[in-house]
Every structure is written in C-alpha cells, then in structure tokens.
Amino acid sequence: MRVIRVGTRKSQLARIQTDSVVAMLKTYYPGLQFEIVAMSTTGDKILDTALSKIGEKSLFTKELEQALERNERESPYDAVVFHPKHVGKTLATLPEKSVVGTSSLRRAAQLQRKFPHLEFKSIRGNLNTRLRKLDELQEFSAIILAAAGLQRLGWQSRLGQLLLPEDCMYAVGQGALGVEVRARDQQVLDLVSVLHDPETLLRCIAERAFLRHLEGGCSVPVAVHTAVRDGQLYLTGGVWSLDGSDSLRETMQTGVAVGGAQPEDGPEDDVQRAGITARNVPRAAQVAAEDLGAGLAALLLAKGAGAILHVARQLNDAR
Structure with missing residues (x-):
C-alpha cells in the first residue's frame, strides 16, 4: 500500500490545519495510510x-x-488582539501614538490611512510567539492577526475586533x-x-x-x-x-x-x-x-x- 506523505510547517497552527486536512481525507479514504512530515x-x-x-x-x-x-473557506478577515489593559477598546479608541504590531505591509498601509493616530511596527514569529510578545513585553497596545488562525487554534476569546473590508481588505487566499x-x-x-x-x-x-x-x-x-x-x-x-x-x-x-x-x-x-x-x-x-x-x-x-x-x-x- 502506498503511504501518502503530507508535508507541513512545524508551527502549532500549521499542524492543526494539516491534521484537519488529513482527518478529512481519512474519512473519504479509510484504507489509505497517511504520514505527516513536519519541517522548518x-x-x-x-x-x-x-x-x-x-x-x-x-x-x-x-x-x-x-x-x-x-x-469551505474560514473567515478571510483580519482581527485585532488587544493587550489586556486595552481589552474592550477598538483601534479607533486606542490612545494617541499607541503601537500596533503587524508583519504585513498590506495591513499597515490600509490601517495607517484609516487610523492616523496609531503607529504600526513590525512583529514576527508564529501566533503563539506574537501573543506572548503582546502580553509580556508591554511594547504593543494591539496586534493584527488573521482571524482564521485564531479560530483554528481555538483562541476566539482573544479576538477583540474583526476588521471588515471597509477598514482593511485581506490578503490573497x-x-x-x-x-x-x-x-x-x-x-x-x-x-x-x-x-x-x-x-x-x-x-x-x-x-x-x-x-x-x-x-x-x-x-x-x-x-x-x-x-x-x-x-x-x-x-x-x-x-x-x-x-x-x-x-x-x-x-x-x-x-x-x-x-x-x-x-x-x-x-x-x-x-x-x-x-x-x-x-x-x-x-x-x-x-x-x-x-x-x-x-x-x-x-x-x-x-x-x-x-x-x-x-x-x-x-x-x-x-
């Protein structure tokens, strides 16, 4: 029997997504064997x-x-996760000069236009790392993430604001x-x-x-x-x-x-x-x-x- 080898990144989100796809394939093909290969x-x-x-x-x-x-596509929209001291706020109500973290030029360009009172700074790492930086470093008032990533990790409770197209259109795919x-x-x-x-x-x-x-x-x-x-x-x-x-x-x-x-x-x-x-x-x-x-x-x-x-x-x- 052929073994279907499925490559994936090592991050928690990538593994969750890969595991879900393999699980769906197994429901259609219970007789096949799948092997997940994680890599950086x-x-x-x-x-x-x-x-x-x-x-x-x-x-x-x-x-x-x-x-x-x-x-079926998950939510393609971007989401705002706020520092605990700013929970309940929106981007519009964050204090002047608040720093918002994002790894995306697309997000930064659109949101600077919409919210000129905010400053946007690059933040790197997987979702776990970015959330830890937000909560522990006191550098960011909020960070922007893909809503789908939060949903797939089961972290919907951290979603403070969903950015609709009039605020921030999303990335391709x-x-x-x-x-x-x-x-x-x-x-x-x-x-x-x-x-x-x-x-x-x-x-x-x-x-x-x-x-x-x-x-x-x-x-x-x-x-x-x-x-x-x-x-x-x-x-x-x-x-x-x-x-x-x-x-x-x-x-x-x-x-x-x-x-x-x-x-x-x-x-x-x-x-x-x-x-x-x-x-x-x-x-x-x-x-x-x-x-x-x-x-x-x-x-x-x-x-x-x-x-x-x-x-x-x-x-x-x-x-």
Whole structure:
C-alpha cells in the first residue's frame, strides 16, 4: 500500500490545519495510510527581519509549496488582539501614538490611512510567539492577526475586533486552506479533489490572478475582497503606498456557474488557473475567475497602480 506523505510547517497552527486536512481525507479514504512530515521553512528560520524585507516569495511555503484550494473557506478577515489593559477598546479608541504590531505591509498601509493616530511596527514569529510578545513585553497596545488562525487554534476569546473590508481588505487566499500536489501525481490529485469547495476555489483563482498580474508579493501593499452572489463573482482589489496616503481600489464582476453544473472531462483537466488545479469545478467558471483577476489588475495598472507599487518597492528596499 502506498503511504501518502503530507508535508507541513512545524508551527502549532500549521499542524492543526494539516491534521484537519488529513482527518478529512481519512474519512473519504479509510484504507489509505497517511504520514505527516513536519519541517522548518525559510520564513520560520529568519525571525529578525520583517517579511517585506526578506525579498523572497513563498517564504512559508517554498519548502512545502502550497497551491491547491479546498474546503469551505474560514473567515478571510483580519482581527485585532488587544493587550489586556486595552481589552474592550477598538483601534479607533486606542490612545494617541499607541503601537500596533503587524508583519504585513498590506495591513499597515490600509490601517495607517484609516487610523492616523496609531503607529504600526513590525512583529514576527508564529501566533503563539506574537501573543506572548503582546502580553509580556508591554511594547504593543494591539496586534493584527488573521482571524482564521485564531479560530483554528481555538483562541476566539482573544479576538477583540474583526476588521471588515471597509477598514482593511485581506490578503490573497487568506482563510483558505491549500495543498500542493506534484503536477503528475494523478492519484493524489484525485484524492484531494473531493475536498474542493467550488466557491472558495473560484474566489481564490480570481484573487491569485489579480496578484500575479500586478506582480505583487510581501514587499508591496496589495489587498482583495471577493464574494459570490446570485451566480456572480465579485472581486475588489486595491494597492496602497507604504504610508497609505496614495491608493487605488476598484471592483469588477463576472458570471460563474457552479451550482449543479458538471465539470467537463478532457485534456485540459489538469490545467492550472493561477496556480490552482481543480477537476470537479466547471472549466468555464475557472477561466472566468482567472480572467476577472487579470482584468481587474489591468484596470488598476491602467490607472497608475504600477507607479504606486514601484515606489512602494523602492521605499521598502531602502528601509
């Protein structure tokens, strides 16, 4: 019997997510044997440098390489965790010059624009480490984390404020679980296909296509918001300068048929759309989602997004 080896980061959150995926696969394939292999990634090893300064993409997935969507997406929103002395406050009611920790240029740029009375400072480490720094060091009044991470670790009680899109749009793919499979490993591609959630997958294809065509990454503030309603996929995307003073934001939509539609069989079954392979979602819907992301990126670039991102990269490199 073949053993399916599943790679994961060593962090508690990564293990929880990996264990949940393996548990789901075991319910579909009780006769298969799975082995979890934990390893440290580049992003885990470099903890004294801001993510935006390291200069590599896929810092936490390069050794594991995540790329494939499945299962209903958790909350993609960002969350604020407050120092115990500030519990009950919001970002708007924190004292002047309060320091808020975040590892993300995307969050810092948007929130500086929305809450100019606050200061934002880089904070590194896994969720456990960041929460310990918040509680013990007295340096931060609050930190910004992905809500999905708090939920998966069972730490919902620490969630002090949920940031909705009008305050802070989220990162591409945030809240969705992904697994990479070797392109020619047909058996494993078939195995994971049962876990795809069609709407989540289409939203992530659009988001990833948007980011890819902007040539974005950790070194520039790019954010998105997606939704599927009444057969329409809506994508809002934006770019910001590092201090949030300059920005562009637009929304586009396209029709996607997922409910009741049957996926097509054919030679293009394993074609990747923005790095995602899905066999049980209609091909036309995947193409529409990818075109939507590329189209929105083209619209923003035509309006000057390239110049904003170029300056952001230069300023980030000069820090």
